[in-house]
Amino acid sequence: MQSNIYTDLAREAREINPDLPGVTEQEEKYDDIEISRIEVESISAANTLGKPMGKYVTIDAPRLIERNTDMFKKVSEVLSQEIELLLPEGAAEGGVLVVGLGNRYITPDALGSRVVEKTFVTRHITEHLPDIIGEPMRPVAAVAPGVMGTTGVETEEILRGVVERVKPAAVIAIDALASRRAGRISTTIQLTDTGIHPGSGVGNTGRRSISKDTLGVPVVAIGVPTVVLATTISQDTISLIASETGMHKEEDRMLRLAEQVISEHFGPMIVTPKEIDTIVSDMAGILAKGINLALHRPYFSKVEELMA
Amino acid sequence: MQSNIYTDLAREAREINPDLPGVTEQEEKYDDIEISRIEVESISAANTLGKPMGKYVTIDAPRLIERNTDMFKKVSEVLSQEIELLLPEGAAEGGVLVVGLGNRYITPDALGSRVVEKTFVTRHITEHLPDIIGEPMRPVAAVAPGVMGTTGVETEEILRGVVERVKPAAVIAIDALASRRAGRISTTIQLTDTGIHPGSGVGNTGRRSISKDTLGVPVVAIGVPTVVLATTISQDTISLIASETGMHKEEDRMLRLAEQVISEHFGPMIVTPKEIDTIVSDMAGILAKGINLALHRPYFSKVEELMA
């Protein structure tokens, strides 16, 4: 049955396959923020989960729905630390290219380009800035290459060209994701050192991976779920009812039916909450702040020190 | 069970109550466009359907999803004729106020204000224009009053003030709607001479009706579904499976369960298709063109004649 239960989140894939060998998971909790660290360690586990071997960090902060400024700050801080852990040694010194994937004109797919807008870009001024405050500024560049449907070019092709020119030590790629639970849409961030892979993401950015294999430099992918498949809601309904009624025998039969009937009825419909404009705006702010902190921490510390 | 099956479309309400006395329905078909004319003729029927007594015209054009320019034009033309049928005698001559309801910063709720942007407004120039082409121009005004959550004022209060000053012969009010089927989101337009009523619309514009009763002039409401409740998808899933499996006995039990379980799980989540930016943009164009044609047909004809 799993074939049809699509999710971009490793944590959700693992929930469906809870006892899979070759996968480890650790959980931490700070106040109201839960951090899960999954490692996919075997090819067989990777195939079953539909997620390449590597590290997957999930930050769950259900209280983000309250839209409280302090919570936004806390999540940005946690995110910045996780980015630093995933970046390869020397990435910050060697320069980072931030890549915002997705289509800026489709609200639930616009997350990547919105983060790029807010990224503190320094690569073109790093020669001049250190003189000012005596603390080296790390070279950061940022591009939002668009999607194949509007550029006519595989996103991976554009990025390969840019990477060959800019020669960053690492890429941070931001993309909107599909989750299995609509409730996760405004509250979850996933980081992974495996990059972005075909079939994942909201906008089907292209047919090829954006990863170390294709770009030649380490790629840390940061994703936030902004959509769910309509069929996910159907499947959840059936599971909920089955577990509630004890109709476990019927569950399988109903799910099999669902697969046929529902996909005929809803087609490949992908849905997003009515409040998606606000959600994308809030999450873009949190991600940009986390990235800016992770990449420029020494500089910001020096500025604060000078201002104190 | 009906209490929980919410829809803003009279046609969907009737599908749930197909043999209700006090309701008449006529259907027509032009090429690929279906027009249904429902009349709710008794208070008891109105109560059962949750729709006030009056006329409801539904234009269904499934081929709108192809985004073909000719289809857009055809639907605008059909819409313009239906608007003319619903407007009271002399409305065009006496002046019309077009009202775009909803929140312009929430994409699925922005339909009304987008239509107002594209409305051909003439009230401030009607004294001068007739001289130019010898054909009287009808006075048309247009406002997008916002929603109570951002203005602090009941939308109906703002409109009453404007109507008292502008004194139009009729109001055309545009709003985004909730339907039971996501498939209707880019393909259906509903017109009604009953106005807009509390609980309807996407953005909960306010607590009071926008209708002849409250504004003192006839109100033609034009709505397009842009959202569905997540629980609607759940309910549809159960019904589909029940009808597919012949588990009709279980259906009632499952639906009752759904009502509890699902609302706990999904809450009042309202969803919209991923492509909502494009859908709202297309539908706003179709509605504005239909309204402009309906209100300025003699003038446009004269212009065409002069240009020929």
Next chain:
Amino acid sequence: MQSNIYTDLAREAREINPDLPGVTEQEEKYDDIEISRIEVESISAANTLGKPMGKYVTIDAPRLIERNTDMFKKVSEVLSQEIELLLPEGAAEGGVLVVGLGNRYITPDALGSRVVEKTFVTRHITEHLPDIIGEPMRPVAAVAPGVMGTTGVETEEILRGVVERVKPAAVIAIDALASRRAGRISTTIQLTDTGIHPGSGVGNTGRRSISKDTLGVPVVAIGVPTVVLATTISQDTISLIASETGMHKEEDRMLRLAEQVISEHFGPMIVTPKEIDTIVSDMAGILAKGINLALHRPYFSKVEELMA
């Protein structure tokens, strides 16, 4: 010569007529912020300046061009105090209607509607909120009525209708202004208790005043210059050269020429700096913060106290 030297700023009008009887001016300076308080006390002075009798406060903060967050805060704080001084007794308790004038789709004219977007609106929730923190919340409503060119209705007519319904103790009206010096565009705020008058503002909002005379309640107008007339730049050029060369005799002749020649050449061209998107965004933030502080100070203080 003055007839052609148009400005919306009382301070600039006074610079052109420095020794006019019936006008008083006081200046204060806090750090880098200059506050000028002009009072036009006679009808004859009002006619010469082209500004109705009343109070005009100009806040000049040249360092706003540095886009420093602390400076933004400081100016918001100063603005909030000046608003409180101009509001009539009891306005906050009795309720305030914030009105954003101008056309939201023309960037230099969008200031008013952008401020309304960020206004903390409470009129619809004031019954519930006091219970929560024990401090009364003042009823604030906010509307952005659009301009006559897009609504077909005099803005003053729409506002009269709204005021009659909402019955605020005072109106705060925000508008984009024309100044004589482009340098003022990102650095000056004018407040006045005289309202908004025909011919002023960027978008020619309408032909009628928005003031106590027309709305029946006190109107505090807050304006920020976002445009200059092209002919202003020409006139300044001539004056600068005349004063630099001592060609004062020729100045009058050249200015007279300028009036004919330049208006033929540039027409009624109104220009704005290339960076206007950023400027409007920054100033809308400063104004909204100043207004929110002025109208909700006791409430914010209580919140801070509770959080401490």
Next chain:
Amino acid sequence: MQSNIYTDLAREAREINPDLPGVTEQEEKYDDIEISRIEVESISAANTLGKPMGKYVTIDAPRLIERNTDMFKKVSEVLSQEIELLLPEGAAEGGVLVVGLGNRYITPDALGSRVVEKTFVTRHITEHLPDIIGEPMRPVAAVAPGVMGTTGVETEEILRGVVERVKPAAVIAIDALASRRAGRISTTIQLTDTGIHPGSGVGNTGRRSISKDTLGVPVVAIGVPTVVLATTISQDTISLIASETGMHKEEDRMLRLAEQVISEHFGPMIVTPKEIDTIVSDMAGILAKGINLALHRPYFSKVEELMA
């Protein structure tokens, strides 16, 4: 004095140096559209004009300010023909990369990215489409790389990477320009086969050229003036007055003064008309239509034939 009279338009540069050897100009007129074809044929002429050797086509259509749909179409058609004349042989067949330069968040600099939005992109579907209508579709790709200030990377570097991957037969680069006359802002289009050069354009896209020399393929640049320098208005004022008064002796002295005094007073202020939002929107539509026609004419003809 010329050093300070900056313009991106070859036609204006030639007006200032009317009798320069090494420059030829031909003019044509269709109805209300004037086409000037300038060729800069010697290095010495190129240096004096500040324009590289090559072809410069200027389309002047003063009636564009009327915003008439027919005029928009006519200018698009004329533009499409001029693009075809400047493109190298075989460019359409071999594939074209459309490049939208400038900053999409600064309205007067957003022209390039707006054109890219409306470009009919086919490179990713050219394998499939011919089968449908039996007429080959030319491979067209389109990117809007952003500006160095927001990406941290020289625009030319990004484009070199993309060109190396996409391997187009030619590049069409769109940019917003600075003209000497504000009146040209909504009415002029310049095409050139020399590409884009440092110091030109509104947003200072970068420090390096975007031309055959740097990208390795022919570059047709299409530009539309959207800004003027404030000092241009000052200089024009002085020239107008001098020519009007016969004060030619004083003109030089005044212009020299202007250079000092004015630049102190206005700084490097760049201005744009108040209506820039509308202008950029209209011109982006005209340019995109001209480009789409030029690159897909056989295909569009076939479609029309099939529909007839």
